[in-house]
Amino acid sequence: MTPSFEKLQQALKQLPGIGYRSAERIALNLLVEKPARLPALVAALEEAAQSVRRCARCGNLAEGDAPCAVCADERRDAGVVCVVEQVPDLVAIERSGAFRGVYHVLHGKLSPINGVGPGDLNLATLLVRVESGEVRELILALSNDVEGEATCHYLTQHLPSANAVKVSRIGFGLPSGGGVLYADSVTLKSALDARRNYD
Numbered sequence: 001m002t003p004s005f006e007k008l009q010q011a012l013k014q015l016p017g018i019g020y021r022s023a024e025r026i027a028l029n030l031l032v033e034k035p036a037r038l039p040a041l042v043a044a045l046e047e048a049a050q051s052v053r054r055c056a057r058c059g060n061l062a063e064g065d066a067p068c069a070v071c072a073d074e075r076r077d078a079g080v081v082c083v084v085e086q087v088p089d090l091v092a093i094e095r096s097g098a099f100r101g102v103y104h105v106l107h108g109k110l111s112p113i114n115g116v117g118p119g120d121l122n123l124a125t126l127l128v129r130v131e132s133g134e135v136r137e138l139i140l141a142l143s144n145d146v147e148g149e150a151t152c153h154y155l156t157q158h159l160p161s162a163n164a165v166k167v168s169r170i171g172f173g174l175p176s177g178g179g180v181l182y183a184d185s186v187t188l189k190s191a192l193d194a195r196r197n198y199d
Contacts, residue, residue: 005027005031008027008030008031009023009024009027010023012026012027051063051064054105054107054122055067055068055071056125057071057125057129058070058071058102058103058104058105058125059087059103059104059105059106059107059122059125060087060090060103060105061087070090070094070102070103071102075100076100076101076102077100077101077102078101078102078134079101079134079135079136079137080100080101080102080135080136080137080139081101081102081103081104081126081129081135081137081138081139082099082101082102082103082104082139082141083103083104083106083126083138083139083140083141083142083155084103084104084105084106084141084142085105085106085107085108085109085142085143085148085151086105086106086107086108087105089105089141090103090105093141099139101137101139104122104125104126104129105122106121106122106123106126106142106151107121107122108120108121109121109142109143109147109148109150109151110147110150110151110154111147111150118154121151123154123155123158126155127158127159127160130159130160130165131160135165136165136166137165137166137167137168138155138159138165138166138167138168139168139169139170140152140155140167140168140169140170141170144172144186144190152169155167171190171194172187172190172191172193172194173187173188173190173191173192173194174187174188174191
């Protein structure tokens with residue numbers, strides 16, 4: 001293979017979920033099998049790189065100076081904010097159709113061992129939103145691990161005491177269709193801790 005092909009393959013391999021074989025297939029598809037697709041892909045990447053940015057209000061993807069589609073939607077309940085780690089988490093919740101509030105994307109979680117502190121996250125704008133009085137409830141939809149728990153703890157400790165904001169945490173436990181037999185101990189503990197009354 002040529003050096004340019006190898007360089008393209010290595011660049012593709014850096015993307016999440018793409019290994020050596022997938023990168024090779026994509027590169028061959030773009031350069032050999034479907035070269036007509038390449039200019040459109042390059043143009044789309046360049047356009048996205050120029051226009052897509054973080055929403056100043058919540059951290060979701062937005063274009064130009066406009067707020068993201070969720071923040072701009074007046075039918076959503078702006079008083080209920082779901083706090084997520086990354087944009088893909090927001091996308092997953094939106095796909096479920098179960099939430100009609102708004103979001104706040106932290107772009108990570110606290111991890112001192114990896115050098116990620118409060119200043120590295122999108123926390124300041126969340127605290128400003130709470131201080132403004134517009135937020136009635138925060139739903140913490142962060143991962144069920146040590147870093148996720150630490151981030152939740154940090155948030156609850158730093159919320160303005162003057163604002164009576166309800167704080168809840170999403171439930172964790174057995175997946176739909178999953179059984180007790182094959183669940184690990186952490187999942188079972190979460191399922192028991194998040195139990196609710198059977199009505």
